[in-house]
Amino acid sequence: MIRLENLTKFYPSKLGNQYIFQDINFTVPEGHNIAILGSNGAGKSTLFRILAGSEYPNKGKVITDKEISWPVALATGIHPQMTGRENTRFIGRVNGVADLDAYEEKVKDFAELGVKYDLPVKSYSSGMRSRLAFGCCVAIDFDIYLIDEATSVGDQKFRKKAKDALLEKSKVASVIMVSHDMKEIREFCDSAILLHKGELGFYENLEEAIETYSKL
Known part of the structure; x- marks a missing residue:
């Protein structure tokens, strides 16, 4: 269950507070893989960050009993002074991973970092950082995965690997996705929040949601 209670989010401006959401009450339906759709400026990314806990509402709260991932494609929490292995172990501890040794090796194999896994992350390219963060995320069994343009990570071979891994996760866990690629949304999602x-507004029928979105 994810419930938004009296959720208000605004950004100050010279013209006064610009509200994205104001006193929103909404429950995200369970058992669905959900796309977040909306025009530019509608608040998709803001809502996504609030669900991820990386941004806070000005008022109200998000209530959940689910384990929610950080946005899969973002190198959130990766410390540049630590090695890939040290970062992996730290992230594993924070997320309650029981077998840290197995988790380390799983991430190393998935991220394809080779010997660089034991070098400081500050020496990594942006693509390597993203692969490490992606590997750390998909190697943990979350209830809900937040996917934000995640299949743009790395080269073509790794993008396919990332996509396949997320599609497998979507069979046993839920996903909430923000993407501008309707083909990708149709692959991952069965419903949408517009x-x-x-x-x-929740649409159980994804095609109905996409059609309504296209007319906005």
């Missing part, structure tokens, strides 16, 4: 003028 954001429009500060309101959230």
